[in-house]
Amino acid sequence: MSEATVLLNKQDGVGVITLNRPKVYNAINQQLSRELVEVLQQVAQDDDIRSVLITGAGKAFCSGQDLGDRSAMQKKGDHFALGDSVRERYNPLIETLSGLDKPVIAAVNGVAAGAGCSLALACDIRFITPSTRFVEAFVRIGLAVDSGSSYFLPRLVGLGKALELAMSGRDVEAEEALAIGLAERMVEEGKLFDEAFAFARQLAEGPTVAIGLTKRAIIRGMESSLSEALEFEAEVQELAGRTHDFLEGVQAFAEKRKPQFKGK
Structure with missing residues (x-):
């Protein structure tokens, strides 16, 4: 039986969701996307969970689509349409996440790139550290944005800045992310989880x-x-x-x- 790629821990009214593929910087494969939807649905139905905290195991929040997973499928000769993949895997994930009536905090450790960046943007509030980076990396491999970035990015940073970030695919370092609205709070290295959890617990204790x-x-x-x-x-x-x-x-x-x- 394969190891769980998404972990859920309940503490003090907070549902802590951890993306758990640290060796590949929590890249999203089929198993992770499926398990994350299942965990989010579980969270939605659990009255004991009153707020949600999402983070990544290891050094990164989420590096986006697992290109190794796609490459393996191509070598096997499996046919897939990217549009169908987006509709079947990413759209339900983002809709389930953004549809939660509970507050959702992202503790963005390290890099959030591609679909991982979209995932962070779909959360309500983002906590970061000085080493956090956001990357709308889709254009780097010849793709358009997906996983909700076309929706959330301009709402957070404005149309012009959203176009600049998505068209260039450049890294957005922590200070800039905080300044332009990609993140709401920056905390010291080593304190990210504790600070984000404290805020999530504060919300969980509220109405x-x-x-x-x-x-x-x-x-x-x-x-x-x-x-x-x-x-x-x-x-x-x-x-x-x-x-x-x-x-x-x-x-x-x-x-x-x-x-x-x-x-x-």
């Missing part, structure tokens, strides 16, 4: 239904007219107002104490 609704509203708002955004805000606020956490928040405020949210 996670409201956090999920906030996430949904902000994403919807980027694609809506003002009137549509206002109406959707009213809809999600109605849902938030029916939660235990709203009642607890109001009562805690009146009693001048810290609220004890349950994510319900």
Whole structure:
């Protein structure tokens, strides 16, 4: 039986997902993409997991598609269409990840390249260190962007910068990534996981239904007219107002104490 390429550990309300192919910098092969979708689906259904942290084992977050995997398939004579591969492997992965109502934090260690960069961008918040690099590497091997980069990249950095990064395929070092919006927080080397986990745990202790609704509203708002955004805000606020956490928040405020949210 092959070793798991994706690990899930639950601690303090946080589901820690670790990409586990460190010898190839967590490159994505068929097994990893399948297992990651399965783990994300498990996380979505687990009420004990109230926030998610994704990171990579070893020296890298994710180096993208495993080209060795593709090369082996070609040598065997297996036929595959890249469009079908994107539709069957990467699109479900990104849709499942971005569709989580729980907050998702990426602890981006080392390089995030190609589909690995797309994976990081599909998370809600990215923690990095000075050695982190983002690379929209698709053009380096004669391919266009995929795995959601065409969607997330311009929303994070703007149209012109997204085109420059995707067309050049150049490395984006940590300082620039932080400056242009590819990452939200930079921490010292050796403290990445602890800092990212502490933030994920902080969110897990919060009103996670409201956090999920906030996430949904902000994403919807980027694609809506003002009137549509206002109406959707009213809809999600109605849902938030029916939660235990709203009642607890109001009562805690009146009693001048810290609220004890349950994510319900």
